[in-house]
Amino acid sequence: MTSPLDVALYLLIFPGFLFLLLFGLFCEWLDRKVYARMQNRVGPPIFQPFADLVKLLGKEDIIPRNVDRVLFQYTPLIAFAAVMTPIFNIPIWSVKALFPLQGDLLITLYLLTIPTLALFVIGWSSVSLYPLVGGFRAATMLFGFEVPFILTCLSAGVIAGSWSISDITAHLALQPVGMLVLVPGFIIALLALEAKLERTPFDIPHAETEIVGGTLTEYSGKKLAVMHLVDDIGMVVGSSLLAAIFLGGFIFLDSSFVLYGTDITPWINFILYVAKSLIIVFVLTLVRTLFARLRIDQMLDFSWKYLAIGGLFQMFIAVMYVGSSVGGIP
Amino acid sequence: MKENIVIPVGPQHPSFKEPMRLDLSVDGEKVVSADIIVSFNHRGVEKATEARTYTQNLYLIERVCGICSHSHVNCFCQAVEEILGLEVPERAQYIRTFIGELERMQSHLFWFGVAGHMIGWDTFLMYTWKDRERVNDMLELTTGNRVHYALNTVGGVRRDIREEDMERLKRGLGFLEERTRYYMHVMTEEETFLKRTVGLGLLPTEMAKRLCAVGPTIRGSNVKFDVRADDPYAAYGDLDFSVVTSDTCDVWGRTYVKAGEVLQSIRMCNQILDELPGGEVRVKAPSRVPAGEAVTRYEAPRGELIYYVKSNGGNTPERIKIRSPTLANWLVMTEMLKGVYIADVPIVTDAIDPCLCCSGRVTITDHSRGERMVTTLDALRKRGMDRRGIS
Numbered sequence A: 001m002t003s004p005l006d007v008a009l010y011l012l013i014f015p016g017f018l019f020l021l022l023f024g025l026f027c028e029w030l031d032r033k034v035y036a037r038m039q040n041r042v043g044p045p046i047f048q049p050f051a052d053l054v055k056l057l058g059k060e061d062i063i064p065r066n067v068d069r070v071l072f073q074y075t076p077l078i079a080f081a082a083v084m085t086p087i088f089n090i091p092i093w094s095v096k097a098l099f100p101l102q103g104d105l106l107i108t109l110y111l112l113t114i115p116t117l118a119l120f121v122i123g124w125s126s127v128s129l130y131p132l133v134g135g136f137r138a139a140t141m142l143f144g145f146e147v148p149f150i151l152t153c154l155s156a157g158v159i160a161g162s163w164s165i166s167d168i169t170a171h172l173a174l175q176p177v178g179m180l181v182l183v184p185g186f187i188i189a190l191l192a193l194e195a196k197l198e199r200t201p202f203d204i205p206h207a208e209t210e211i212v213g214g215t216l217t218e219y220s221g222k223k224l225a226v227m228h229l230v231d232d233i234g235m236v237v238g239s240s241l242l243a244a245i246f247l248g249g250f251i252f253l254d255s256s257f258v259l260y261g262t263d264i265t266p267w268i269n270f271i272l273y274v275a276k277s278l279i280i281v282f283v284l285t286l287v288r289t290l291f292a293r294l295r296i297d298q299m300l301d302f303s304w305k306y307l308a309i310g311g312l313f314q315m316f317i318a319v320m321y322v323g324s325s326v327g328g329i330p
Numbered sequence B: 001m002k003e004n005i006v007i008p009v010g011p012q013h014p015s016f017k018e019p020m021r022l023d024l025s026v027d028g029e030k031v032v033s034a035d036i037i038v039s040f041n042h043r044g045v046e047k048a049t050e051a052r053t054y055t056q057n058l059y060l061i062e063r064v065c066g067i068c069s070h071s072h073v074n075c076f077c078q079a080v081e082e083i084l085g086l087e088v089p090e091r092a093q094y095i096r097t098f099i100g101e102l103e104r105m106q107s108h109l110f111w112f113g114v115a116g117h118m119i120g121w122d123t124f125l126m127y128t129w130k131d132r133e134r135v136n137d138m139l140e141l142t143t144g145n146r147v148h149y150a151l152n153t154v155g156g157v158r159r160d161i162r163e164e165d166m167e168r169l170k171r172g173l174g175f176l177e178e179r180t181r182y183y184m185h186v187m188t189e190e191e192t193f194l195k196r197t198v199g200l201g202l203l204p205t206e207m208a209k210r211l212c213a214v215g216p217t218i219r220g221s222n223v224k225f226d227v228r229a230d231d232p233y234a235a236y237g238d239l240d241f242s243v244v245t246s247d248t249c250d251v252w253g254r255t256y257v258k259a260g261e262v263l264q265s266i267r268m269c270n271q272i273l274d275e276l277p278g279g280e281v282r283v284k285a286p287s288r289v290p291a292g293e294a295v296t297r298y299e300a301p302r303g304e305l306i307y308y309v310k311s312n313g314g315n316t317p318e319r320i321k322i323r324s325p326t327l328a329n330w331l332v333m334t335e336m337l338k339g340v341y342i343a344d345v346p347i348v349t350d351a352i353d354p355c356l357c358c359s360g361r362v363t364i365t366d367h368s369r370g371e372r373m374v375t376t377l378d379a380l381r382k383r384g385m386d387r388r389g390i391s
Helices: A004-012 A017-038 A048-058 A069-089 A104-125 A129-160 A165-174 A177-181 A183-196 A221-246 A265-290 A296-323 B045-049 B054-062 B069-084 B090-118 B122-143 B163-189 B191-197 B205-210 B215-219 B251-275 B325-337 B342-350 B377-388
Strands: B005-009 B021-027 B030-037 B292-300 B303-311 B317-323 B363-366 B371-374
Touching (some): A004 A017, A017 A048, A017 A265, A048 A221, A069 A221, A104 A165, A104 A221, A129 A221, A129 A296, A165 A221, A177 A296, B021 B342, B045 B054, B045 B317, B054 B069, B069 B090, B069 B303, B191 B251, B191 B342, B205 B325, B303 B325, B325 B342
Antiparallel strands (some): B292 B303, B303 B317
């Protein structure tokens, strides 16, 4: 049984708030730096995201006169909480997550949808033209990327025979062949995650040249800072989820490495986890660099014609793999 | 009858670099018609020229536009030289052409970047603008300035191209040619770029002719209209170049034409450097210009630029009238906007490469009452105060 002090440490320090904050800011820096280097620019120094956050926290926080004050003020916090929670269900230093549950894959998928819904609510409650259009676009896009994302993530569950992320990771660690079966799903999930995080070519809800600041046009100060953090932590949690599901095999079982009587496997696994997440962030940045923004109809077209069909195809091969003698449920 | 919703875009909006307003009537996501309101930034340049001598005007007119500063002053000089009957030395003509073509290159590269930004592709923006720096460096090398070159004067140019710079200019041109070919490749291959430009902002050939479009806009609609070829000025008569056109009549076609023109400009610049004639670069022009008038045409990067200069025999012009290319393209822009998605409005609007500072006008047309008037600054000020309730 974990003591209340331990729980507080988990929630606030590691892998909770503080770790996610620092890792999220680091990922934002990496994203911006790689993006800049690929565009022949110098890019920001490593403390820039942190400085931006502190600056925004100190800025005047304006609430427009006609907005729905409750929704306007508290939606960012709900999105923030929703996007942080899944980290406790994702394995980081061992094949087991901190608090594994039966069906935590479904809970994670659900919680990761909340930021998008929050954007819609923000757009609705802002009572302003640009946030409204941005919110509608965010909600419309949700129907495009959510289906392929869920289909591919669930395919991994089919292979492991469980809706628990920890079980999926444990299964893949024992039978790494499963990762090969999941390669198409990994690619689809990466693209869907790019859309989920609203990054180019899917940054339609905040297309600067069309609808100015998009959903967050009316936000300033602390609330804007929180929404930026939601983006950063969403990137970390999203890439951690993909790392646990699709790159789950690259993890060592407990007590694989013992040095002078101490089990150092958690440390090695933690380093592996950071490496896997950073690789995924790097790929997300590559996609952002390479393409122009799609129009909303083109985006939906793309998701339903290619991503969703690909997701179904992934599900099909996952079922075939499980049904064959190679990958029976252990 | 169903009422369409009118969405105001501007005067301050991230997709416009200068203030202008578009009132878009939309049916769902599609634009039904567009109304343009310009002149938020009228500077009264034409009036100001009447109070300055011809030499002072060179510096004022250079500042009509920041991107095509050479075009404006070159066009003005041609008009004054025509009234004076001055024969400009051949070397000066070549140097003017050289700078004009460099200016076209930097203007088009600038536009590629803006277009990339409009469709959310900032990588393209950063790439093209880095290469544009190279053109600006070449301009600085030859004229000493990067934006307002202050090169032209009535009767020739103020600076010569030095022999020792030839090598660096040649190298710069080679570099630009390689980069432009790469961009042409990117434009024809990159899927998301094609998705956002092909078939957009259609301007059929007939309509382009009827509404008198100019520059890359009309050439993108498959009309061979280029003052450099039709009515050669400066050294264009001696140079080999072809007029680039595209038959796709859309935003992509306009982009392609601009890329092709950059390549033609590089070709011309190379030829100029090879065949630069010797001799003087300027002849002395009198400060008083005899009574008379002249109209000159010039192919600016954005299209045909027209200057009308009237002299009454003094040392200041009596009237200067500027017809900038953007002014000629407003009409086709409203046509191009019909039927596009709201998300495509920025790129379609930008495809004519609008330069608002060149085209500020205060003619007020009131459709509902059918009247048309030209106002003065005082009247405008009074109207603004009345609106805000300030007495």
